[in-house]
Every structure is written in structure tokens, then in C-alpha cells.
Amino acid sequence: MRWLAVAAVLSLTPVSAFAVSDCRVTGNPSVFGVDMTAYVAVRSGETCNFPMRIPGAMHRSGVSQKPSHGTLRQLNVTAFRYTAASGYKGSDTFAIYGEGKGPYGSGRSVMTVNATIE
DSSP states (O other): OHHHHHHHHHHHSOGGGGOOOBOEEESOOOOTTOOEEEEEEEOTTOEEEEEOOOSSEEEEEEEEEOOSSEEEEEOSSSEEEEEEOTTOOEEEEEEEEEEEEETTEEEEEEEEEEEEEO
């Protein structure tokens, strides 16, 4: 009976309450075949989606370097989810790659992400 009450409350919760927002990313976008650096600020314990946006068609992507103070999960070919370690404040670094072809180049691009955990 108690699980029915929990299910009823969850069914009334707006979907946006469970949505994860995009990370606040700065840096210059690039083209396929050129490496890049991005900067992100995340609160300790916070989770955010990290999209890899390169003009063109992404054929393959993945994680080149795992973070030391958080977790990184690939959601699809262009999106990743980063979660900063709870209770940690400082810096973290990870790298993702994308392979594809765009209007200005083709090949593999590695994006090194420097995260500031607040």
C-alpha cells in the first residue's frame, strides 16, 4: 500500500524535476580533425550533460581519458554525462573524442575538458 502512495507522488512530479541540464561550457568549438580544449564549472556532486558539438556528422565517439574526481558516461554519439564527486572541490580533467566529417574538415578530434569543481 505504501508503494502505491510513492508511485502516485512520483507520477505527479513534473518530468523537468528529473532532467539533467547541460554543463556550463566555455571554449572555442572546432572542426573534425582538430583537437580542442573546453572549460566547465560544476558544483560538487552535481551532474550535467556534456554535449560534443562539431558541425557535420559524428560517426563515432568515446572517452579518451576518464576523470579523476567524478564519473563520465557516454549517453549517445554526441553526448556525455559528467558527475563531479560529492564533497570534492578543486579541479578535474577528462577527454572525449569524436570522429566524423563536416563542412570544414574530417577526422578525429579530441576535446580535453578542464573542470572546476565548486
